[in-house]
Amino acid sequence: MKVAVIVFPGSNCDRDMYHVLTDVFDLDAQYFWHEKGLPKNIDAVILPGGFSYGDRLRAGVIAAHSPIIKDVQKMSEKGIPVLGVCNGFQILVESGLLPGVLLKNESLNFMCEWTDLVVENNKTPFTNQFKKNEKIPIPIANGEGRYFADDDTLKHLKKNNQIVFRYGNSVNGSSNQIAGVCNEDGNVVGMMPHPERAVESEINPKDSKPSSLIFESLLTEMGVGN
Amino acid sequence: MATFNVHVIIENKPGISDPEGETILNDLVLKGTHKTVSKIKAAKMLKFTIREKDKDAAQSKVQDICDDLRIYNPMVSKVTIQVFEE
């Protein structure tokens, strides 16, 4: 099974994600430059974090127009799991694959700190190994990480069980403390925190198991899990 | 064809919070000076230089660009477009 890691000009967590997929979870991962197309044999797509196009205009908006996004969209329509982390989430939102927007943090500053996530939806390809309300210690690192959606959208999200992760406490002022959402079908997931920074105990000052479940969920989804 | 300067102002829709404007206002309030200011709103501006046949064409072209390319995010912001002849 093959996981595509999409690289945009300015992506900077691509190598971290690749390391985790290959060295930690023994997956077959491959980089794809944003101008390329995606081959048919891809089983999952990951948009890593970073500052695509220097976050100019708005985080994610320029990358959302990259040629490869059309292929990501096609894959997502086929039900293939797609995960956007941080800037990847911003790109998914700006390209309309996920609802809502990500605004500047209330502090107006970049924020790099550890926080707790709460799993709201454990039915997605990236959360199927969690219990509902399970906690995940995980770091955030973003300047535009405040999830916002208007009331109608929020209502819809709740009804459809599209809120995947919430923060344990209010870190940046996001609507309903939302940290991650999915599309209506549940196969496209976006999250602001960085699971790839939390799955190795060596660099995780708290507990690396919960974050690992995000990737183990993917393995299970693909039928290669334990 | 003529050259036009088109100003695009992107700002939050009414009802959407604007921490940046508020912070600057708070700074003023905190310092206790300049009490005559009652509101500050932060916005972003893009100045386009564009060649089109007339003002209207310039206006609608830039409007298209803004919509097409999502120069603004319609969920939270609105744009105002002003065209100036060179």
Place this chain on the structure above:
Amino acid sequence: MATFNVHVIIENKPGISDPEGETILNDLVLKGTHKTVSKIKAAKMLKFTIREKDKDAAQSKVQDICDDLRIYNPMVSKVTIQVFEE
């Protein structure tokens, strides 16, 4: 006393590069079909609501605030202030 809307536009001085405008032009606008655009300059805008006795007072008050709070650095940016009556 009257209420004024004062627009403050902060942009890089001429001759100083504007990486944001360039990226928006080259990586977004020109990559599409909108080839008539030749330049984009990014700027920041602040909209003040202020009560002062007249237009001039509003103008100079806002200028003072921008200088006081160091809303822009005259080394790199210039500021344009426009006053509108409510």
Place this chain on the structure above:
Amino acid sequence: MSLDEQELSELKSKIGREPTSTELNIVAAEWSEHCSYKSSKRHLKMLPMTGPLIINEKGYDSGVLDVGDGYVVTAHIESHNHPSAVEPYGGAATGVGGVIRDILSAGTRPIALFDGLRFGDVEKDLQARWLFKNAVTGVADYGNCLGIPTIGGEVEFDECYENYALVDVAALGFGKKENLIKNHAKKGDLVVLMGGSTGRDGIGGSQFASDSLESENRSAVQIPDPFIEKLIIEAVLEARNGNLIHAMKDLGGGGLSCAVSETADALEIGIEMDVNKVHARESDMVPEEIMVSESQERMLIITSPAKLKKLEKICKKFSIACSVIGHVKFDSHMHVKKGKKTVAHLPTGVVANATLLDLPSREPEYLKTIETEKKFRPISNCSKTLMKLVASPNIASKIWVYQQYDHEVGIRTVVKPGSDASVLRLDNGKYLSAKIDGNPKQCYINPREGAIGCFEEACRNVVCTGARPIGMLDHLQFGNPNDPEIFWTFLESLKGLTDFAKFFEIPCVGGKVSLFNETPVGPIKPTPVIGVLGLIEKKLHRPQKTSKGDYLIIVGDTKDEMGGSEFFEYVHKFVGGKCPVVDFEDSKKHMDSVLNLIDGDLVKSVHDCSKGGLAVAASELCMTNQIGCDISLDKVPNKNLADDRILFSESHSRYILTVEKKNLKASENFLKENHVSFKRIGKFGGENIQFSNKGKSVIDLRVDKAKKAWLNSLRELIIDGKIRT
């Protein structure tokens, strides 16, 4: 920007004719203090620069250390003081950009950043607050965008930086030894300029850095573009992997003038180039402007015609401009043309080697009396004093700063900012620890001992993580060197650093000199900033959480050397007294012993004692571990000092160890056997930070109250304008 009369006649006699205006500009840029080190170079040679781990290659802008298994670590330090003092955001950001390119030019990937920030009195001075806030944002925006973690640094405020800013940035790189660029050039090789376009911004920057700030030339602001820099990094590394780079240099101070002349000089080649081929931002730039422009985010690369196609393809992929501006010759000249017309033709040896100065030095007058102490009334309420110190800008936690920096990207950061030193994991299973430290208050009182103290403090911080120091970076920042008194302080600091480096066999792997740091009211205090790299060869011993019943041991003597301490300067508003002195033998013994204890898993954690002394160091432990302690001052090894001196003395070579009961005997025995001066001074537990002397309470402070002040005061000061606690 110009040459002085003597330099002009020297140039004329060396080339045997009148220089052209382009030549004048090129030479003025290259002979500026910033590029040529003309005042300092002959003295810098005293520093030990070789060692078993050091790899020396011509033309490197960064130090290279062999960390085994085919891997190298590169390191460099820079400052961007003058630009940051007038445009803190852009100045700090482009400072980061510059030091990153030095790492990149060796062919290694930048993996970490450090920032040392110094400003005026942030409590009183609004300008200082503005400078600080914007410099932090500048570092954050640049480093974060590149995806290079900023994992450490320091922040300090002192009146001597009023209306000024010191922004130091250090960077570390990592890579395979076999991928290092072996700077060389072959016949027919091409000279390529890659990256951002050349514009008028930043013209005269290096000259600017060599003038004092009062001078008029303030046009040298540079606009940071981290996005291009990120693309350059990826493009260069891809080109390196393809073996497409024969030689490489980043464009920094002095722009093309320096890059071309220094590359040619280092490789013993000539370079012929055409300014018309340089991709410029404005069409009407004259040759001298193109040659001295310090526009950011540019690299000079020497490659062969055969490899050029591949290089161009990589540049195209990343949308970065890449122009062939010239070619390699073997006449040791730099030949600058505009189209067919020659605008400069100079021997590179002349351009790149300014005549070194031998400036006079004289011991400053003020030093004769500085050690005399004023009489102080003893502090009646030490709890209050400790609380005040914990919330003071220099001692308060810098969390408001480092949380704005992405310090985890790259997933190497094993020990994160907030500890004594940060630790990175390397691909060969080893760990790299690093920290930068400065102490202008001590260096002002005693430039020599102060500098040694900075060096030792950086070592101590690294040792606290269990790493053995393997290399040092020095950044020497002083006022106008033409003032013999200032130059004397420069020499003293340098001699101190040299002695320490030699004694401890820690080679200097890189450095930088920044002179002419003058504020409107005078020179800055001597401000050497020292970076130390340490290596953990085997197992990493992560600091463990302190719990109830753990013991506190202090290693090292607490002495009556309060000069430059926060206690004297912040509490008593007194500048003077005796500067702490490092005893080399003790220092070494303590380092070795602490490393041994960590290696043997006998201690839970080690923290160094520095700013604010024992009282602050112990409080920091309590606050970060959310636990109280009970410490007996009468047990602290000292010679009959008053309580407030034991609490707040900043004597060097001291560590505080947290030890579990079961390891107490073994640790104490080990220290005894190694003749280390130490004492068990306290025990953890409860909710209060308590110090007593012979049973009489001296300090009693709630941990949570202290912690709140310590964590929040800096942010409150910057955002709200005052400390609320």
